[in-house]
Amino acid sequence: MHKPLAALKDMAYPGRLILIGLDRAAEHVIVGYAITGRSASSQARKLRLQAGSIWTKPTDEEVLRQGKTDLLVYRAIAIGKGIAVSNGRQTEDIFKALRAEGEPEDILRNALESWSCEPDAPHFTPRLAGCVLPDAKACLSILRKESRASEERAFYPWVLEPGRAKMIATYAGRVENPLPSFDRAPLDTTIAAPDARSLAEALYDALAPAPSAPDYRVAVACVFAPLGDFEDFDAAIINRNER
Numbered sequence: 001m002h003k004p005l006a007a008l009k010d011m012a013y014p015g016r017l018i019l020i021g022l023d024r025a026a027e028h029v030i031v032g033y034a035i036t037g038r039s040a041s042s043q044a045r046k047l048r049l050q051a052g053s054i055w056t057k058p059t060d061e062e063v064l065r066q067g068k069t070d071l072l073v074y075r076a077i078a079i080g081k082g083i084a085v086s087n088g089r090q091t092e093d094i095f096k097a098l099r100a101e102g103e104p105e106d107i108l109r110n111a112l113e114s115w116s117c118e119p120d121a122p123h124f125t126p127r128l129a130g131c132v133l134p135d136a137k138a139c140l141s142i143l144r145k146e147s148r149a150s151e152e153r154a155f156y157p158w159v160l161e162p163g164r165a166k167m168i169a170t171y172a173g174r175v176e177n178p179l180p181s182f183d184r185a186p187l188d189t190t191i192a193a194p195d196a197r198s199l200a201e202a203l204y205d206a207l208a209p210a211p212s213a214p215d216y217r218v219a220v221a222c223v224f225a226p227l228g229d230f231e232d233f234d235a236a237i238i239n240r241n242e243r
Contacts, residue, residue, distance in 0.1 A: 005206035007187055011173025012209070013038065013216055014182075016087040018130050019203070020138050021165020021191050028224040029132050030165060030191060031085050032203055033076045036216040041067025046239040047219040052231065053078045054221045059241050071118055071125075077223060079230050082107075086129040087170060090115050094131055104131050104139035105157040112153070117145045122178040126170050136160040136227065140168050144181040156186050165189045196224040196236035204238045215240075 008014065019032035033054065037043045044063040045056050054077035058064040064072060075091045078084045082098035084091050090112060097111035108129055118125040126144035139157040146152050158166065166186035171179045193199035200222040209215045217240045225233035 005189060005202055007189075008206040009210070011169065011171075012213065013171060013175050013179070014173050014207070015125065015170030015179070016128060017167060017169045017203075017207075018085055018087070018128050018140065019165050019167045019189070019222075020085070020130050020132060020140060020160075021189070022136065022160035022162055023191055023194070023224065024163040026162040026227070028226055029083065029136070029138075029160065029230065030196075030199065031077055031083055031130070031132065031223045031225070032165075032167075032199060032221065033085055033087075034203055034207060034220045035218040036207060037218045038214075038216055039067055041065070041072060043218055045072060045218055046241060047076065047221045047237045049221075049235050049237060052080075054223070054235065054237070056219075059239075068120065071120065077221065079223065079225060079233055081134060081230065083132045083223070083225060083230055084129075085131070086127070087125075088118065088127060090127055090129055094129055098131060098133075103157065104133055104137050105141075105155045107131055108139050108141045108155060109153075112141065112143065115143060116151055117143050124178070124181075126181050128168055128170060130168075132160070132230075134227065134230065138166075140166060140186050142168055142182065144183070163191050165191050193222075196222045196234045199224075200236040200238050 017034040044060040078095040084094035093111040124145040130140045132138045
């Protein structure tokens with residue numbers, strides 16, 4: 001396991017996770033997305049590669065309908081001239097915004113203007129989002145509830161560096177009620193994996209539960225996209241229900 005991913009061992013329940021970085025050779029942009037879930041409806045999902053994108057799909061339609069379907073089924077990673085990633089249907093607005101020229105932070109701010117945290121009281125799950133441009137500029141963002149009357153909209157732009165990545169999650173990792181939101185800057189990590197499959201395996205293993213603890217893992221997807229042509233990408237997906 002990569003040492004930085006070991007930080008996930010201290011997060012019993014991170015919810016959903018986004019990772020963006022650059023491989024050691026500075027040849028591939030890396031985007032990772034992971035889902036953990038506690039409820040039956042959240043667990044009744046898988047990730048699928050379809051038409052050049054990574055989508056959440058149901059494994060059991062009836063069980064999935066016990067939850068809020070609009071929060072559970074969505075395009076998680078969309079790939080074109082730029083890459084958009086999020087933990088909900090806001091991916092569509094981010095991907096559309098990538099058509100305009102601008103800095104990654106401006107793209108996310110414009111795309112997320114009408115979005116807020118998820119309407120799933122009492123947790124008010126944060127909205128995660130990220131985007132990457134062909135010039136190796138990226139940004140992560142999190143929209144999280146601060147109080148009944150206010151919401152924090154945090155944006156973290158940076159230029160990708162070889163062998164480095166940043167991660168954010170929906171929750172801080174403690175299993176409490178309500179679940180505490182992820183309330184810090186993105187976690188810095190190194191990337192040693194040479195390809196999408198290796199990173200997917202490392203991320204899936206890092207999310208494994210402690211002995212005798214519940215296994216909340218649902219699925220992991222990792223994309224390695226060449227800097228010169230994002231659409232010529234390689235993807236690896238691990239679905240727990242298929243292991």
